[in-house]
Every structure is written in structure tokens, then in C-alpha cells.
Amino acid sequence: MSTSIWVTFVRHGGSQVRRGALLKTRILQDNTRIISASYCPTVGRRALSSRFDPDGSGRPATWDTFGIWDNRIDEPIQLPPSIKYGKLIPRINLSKVGCSTQLVKRKENEDRFNYAKLTDDVLYFAVYDGHGGAGAADFCNRFMAKKIKEFLKEEEDLEKVLTKAFLEIDKAFARHAHLSVDATLLNCGTTATVALLRDGIELVVASVGDSRALLCRKGKPLKLTIDHTPERKEEKNRIRECGGFVAWNSLGQPHVNGRLAMTRSIGDLDLKSMGVIAEPETKRVKLHHADDGFLVLTTDGINFIVNSQEICDIINQCHDPAEAAQVLTEQAIQYGAEDNSTAIVVPFGAWGKHKSSEVSFSFSRSFASSGRWA
Template sequence: MSSTVLLNLLRCGRSTIARQTFLAARSSPETSTASGKLVGVVGVRQASGSARFDSDGSGQPVTWDSFGIWDNRIEEPVLLPSSIRYGKPIPQVSLSRVGSASILGLRKQNEDRLRIARIHDNLLYFAVFDGHGGPHAADYCYTFMEKFIRDALEEEDDLEKVLKKAFLDADKALHTHLSYFNNASFLTAGTTATVAMLRDGVELVVGSVGDSRAMLCKKGRATKLTKDHTPDRKDERHRIQRFGGFVTWNSVGQANVNGRLAMTRSIGDFHLKTSGVIAEPDTQRVNVQHANDSFLALTTDGINFLLSDQEICDAINQCQDPTEAADVIAQQVPGALSFALTVTLSRS
């Protein structure tokens, strides 16, 4: 539980002519072959090889400024359907622009898992699972959470409802899976789950259970998108007590459910379900404001114990690239298991 995962997203750069800020992404085979829905641009945006894409209606071509120390002038494939829908150029984000770092520290086993994927041309998936009691729950979510999300998307378009259904379905299926092993200790495994989905480059929806966090950096200031599910919260503690569970505090003042678990929501931990530990996530939806929002960070409790959200934001802003940012964050937890992942979308 002293591990760290960081997703650094949504870095914004400004147009020198339109003075409007957009997400930036490097051109890659993944983005340049997306069913003809993308248009690569350098300096001037063009559609169908001739029509000029002028976001401000001035008739002038859109050109791009440099993107600070993280990027120089780069090609940006554009999501045309999303751009038309929102009335401004929205680039397709390449999943190839990822940096990561992992430090095992004094731990014997890494129980953390993370996953990134492009579910559809216009929908990105980022997930962090901080396991405890063994890797079984985190492994299962790493492998199957995306499937449950895809299944839910066939029935529902609202991403908040999609995430709630996917979390509950994953929890139910995990119980069935672990029961096959006929090993009671497996049923005590659990994991946090923090999932962020970015649709159309604008709609950001986050779902979370446990004490892993998500925060958005707006104009250089950190804004929380999740709340820790711990017994310290009055509403969470009351639910535990209504179910017949109890809360104790250890020698360092950490509250635990039935003296065993430091969180009140998780996927797995089936020995504590009757005591009020649930898998239903809290969700939040925000629209990315390209001129103000620079990145999204997902972190687990190891880094949150030492660094505030603002300190994480400041540290990333001082790094040269996403790989360095991931390494810097991971190095903040000497002696502990640390894992950091950075995904750069654009930079102001």
C-alpha cells in the first residue's frame, strides 16, 4: 500500500494566432491510421488535403507555438468529429507519449498495476490499481476492468454510469474467480481502483474506490477529483457501523475497518463486505478547459503520504519530459515500493 502511480495528462500549448489552447499529441502509427478520422498538421491545418481549418473563422491558417521544454513544433492529428462537435480543433492523443518509472524499495512484491488503452478512437482509458493482501485483485482488474467498461458502453453512454456498473461487475466477477481456487486467503485480497476516461479530448470522467487519488492541475493549482474512502470520513465510518463493522486506530493514528483495512471501499476484500466495505465508486465529470488545465495526476497512498497534490503538480512542471517526471515522483518514496507513470497530452 506504499506504492505510487502517477498519470500526468492534459498538458496544454497555445496557438500564436488564434490564442486558443489545445491538447497536443505526437504523430504515431497508432494515431495516424485511425479509420481516416484524423488529419496530420504542421503549421497549417488542412482537411481532405485542401480545405484550411481556421478555428477562429478569420480565414487565416492556424499555426502553433512551441510547447515549452516538453515539446517543440509537432504534428497533431485532429479528431474531426470531436472538433466539429465542440467547434474547435481537438487533437487525438497518442498513447506512445508515456513515461514510467518503478522502484521496488524494501517490498518483496509489487502489488500495483496500471493500464492505459484507447477504447475507441475518441475514448482513452487510464487506470491505477493499488493491491493489498496479495496481487490477485489488482491482477484481475488490470486484465478485465477494460472488458467490463466495454460491456457497459454497449448499454450506456453516460460515462459515470458506465464506471459504476463496471466497478460493481468487476467486484462480483472477482469473487467468482477467486472462489474457484478454494483458498480462503485469496478472498482477503483487494485493491483500490482509480479510473480516468477522456472522451473527445474534452469530457473527463473519473471513478474511484479506496485511497488512490486523482487531481487536475488548473492554472498551476491542484484541484482534487476524488476523495479518499477511509474510516476517518464520518459518512464512510457510519456506513461501516450500520453494517455491524467497527473502526479501530493503530499506533500511528490510522483508522482501520475491523482492525484490518485502512479503506472503506475497494474491489475485493470479500471478508469485509458484510462489514460495509463496498465496491461502488464515487465519480466526477469535468470538461477539460484547454487554456487552463495542464495535466491530470493519479497517485496511490505511498506518494500521497509524503507529497501534497500541489507539490506533485509543482514537481512535474519542473521536469523536462514525462519519463523524468515519472522518475522524480517515484524517487520521493525512498525505501518504499514506488511506481510512477506519466502520460503527456500537451503542455502550456
């Protein structure tokens, strides 16, 4: 065992480090064999048939070739994080991320989405669903990633990074709206659901409004967000304590001051004094790539017409994330969605592993497509 592994073991200890050290030892051994193979052709043929180059192609080993996951995504292993966490962690390739947005029965598509690599170890995924105009959603789409990147330089905790970024973006948008000649900016707002993935294993999600994030684990949905609506007791109490009120429309939907269907958002400056806040709720999850198929972010055009299990089932029927995002947004329209539909699908280690034989369908969903009960 090398000196560096012993230093790591002494510094951290624990079973995870022991597994990490073992993994690194095996990798170093395989690398040594491959290097030595360049000097001896007969040894080289044997070395290149090792599990880190099973087909002798010379290409880097991928987590798919280990036979641990039944999937159709072929990506290299991230070596430093795998050693750090003591388990195999695949590289999440942004070129494999699927995304789709559909204009439905609206004059304008106010949904926005984005994803990017912010640092060497942090990826960013986001959906924004604007209302009252696209101004707030556009502003978030332009500046949220930059603001998060700034806070990453001074803060290690991703939940704190996202909370600070949301609040700062809301303040920045308020300054922008008050200085703009466009008066509509004062009354527009947006949901925001943002996910950060560090080292391919640490997933943190923050949200305001009713756009959602869910993780598909063993074919079942794990909800990472909770809608901010006046139906939630703590949200309704805050609105009332701040002088606002909740009114129900003819469809039975509660609205803040009879206008806004959510209790948290970025923008909606005229309702900020009434308890509508931009502070997000956050959720931290450690990924299990042997079980986790994908992360999906969706706007309410999908959420209120397709339930979480149906989202998992629809995506699991698809060959790749690009197709999955397209099919999901189109399926929402076929089911009777009346709002714009947007989805981002991020594949993980168990992509393609958990499939359902059929996708359920309810004929009653078309009657509830414009409501909040689907």
C-alpha cells in the same frame, strides 16, 4: 458556408456550434486551397504557407503551431471533436503517456497500472494498489478494461459505465476467489482509480480506496478523487451501521475491523458484510487544453508523502511525461516513502506551460512517511 454546416447549425444551435461551424469553414477553405494548389505551383506555394501548414512541409497542422499553448508536445488536432465542441482539441497520443512503478520496502510490488484505447473516441487509464496479496489488483488489471468496453456499447454516460464496471468486476472477483484453490484471494483486495477520456475533452474519473487522480490546471492541483477512509464521517457511519467497527493503531491510523485502512475497495470479501463496498465515487470534468497541463494517477506510496501541489511542481519541472512519472516515483522514495509508488502522467494541451521556480521540501515528511498525515 456548406450545406453540412447549416444542417449542424440548425440542429444544435448555440454559440459552440457557431464557433464549430466557423472552425470547419476555415478548415474547409484551407483544404480547398491546398487541393487547388496541386494544379498551380505558384498558388500552391502560397496555400501551403497557410496556418494549417506553416512550414510548407505538407505535414498535418498541430495545435502547437497555432501559438495558443506554450508547450513541447506536438500533436495533430482532432478535427471531428474540435468541430463538435467549437474549440481546438489535440489528439492524446498514448505513446506520450508516462508511467513508472517502484518497489520500495515491500517483499512484492502489488501495484498495477494500465492504459489503452478502448474505442475510437475513449481512452482508459488506471492504477490499482493491491493489499493482502496482488490477486485482486491483477484481476482488475486483466479485466477492468474489457468490462468497461462492454458497457460502453450499451451506455452513453461514462459515470454510469464506470460504476457498473466496478461493481461487476467486484462480483466477478468474488466468484473467481471462491472457485480458486488459492485461499489468499478471499482476504486480498485493491484500490482502483480509473479515468476515461472521451473526444480528448470529457474526463470522467471513478475510484475506490486511497489511490488518487488529480488534474493540473494553470499549475495548480484540481483533486478528482477523495480517499475512502474511516476518517470520513459518512464512511465510518456506513461501516458501523453494517456491524463493523473502526479501530486505531499505534500510529493513529483508523482501520475497518482493525484490519483495512480503507472503506471501499474491490475484493476484501471477508469485510463486504461489514460495509466495505466496491461502488465508486465519480467525477466529471471538461478539459480546458489552454490551461490543463496533465492528469496524474498515483498510488498511496506517493500520496502520503508528497502533497498535491508538490506533485504538480515536480512534474512541471520535467521535460516529458515519461521523465515526470519516473522522477515522481523516485522523489517519493527520497522523501521517505515506505510503500510501493506508482504514477501515470497523461499530457494535455498546456503541458510545459506552467512551471514553478522551485519545489518545496519539508524535513518533517520523513517522520510521517508511514502515517496518513503527510
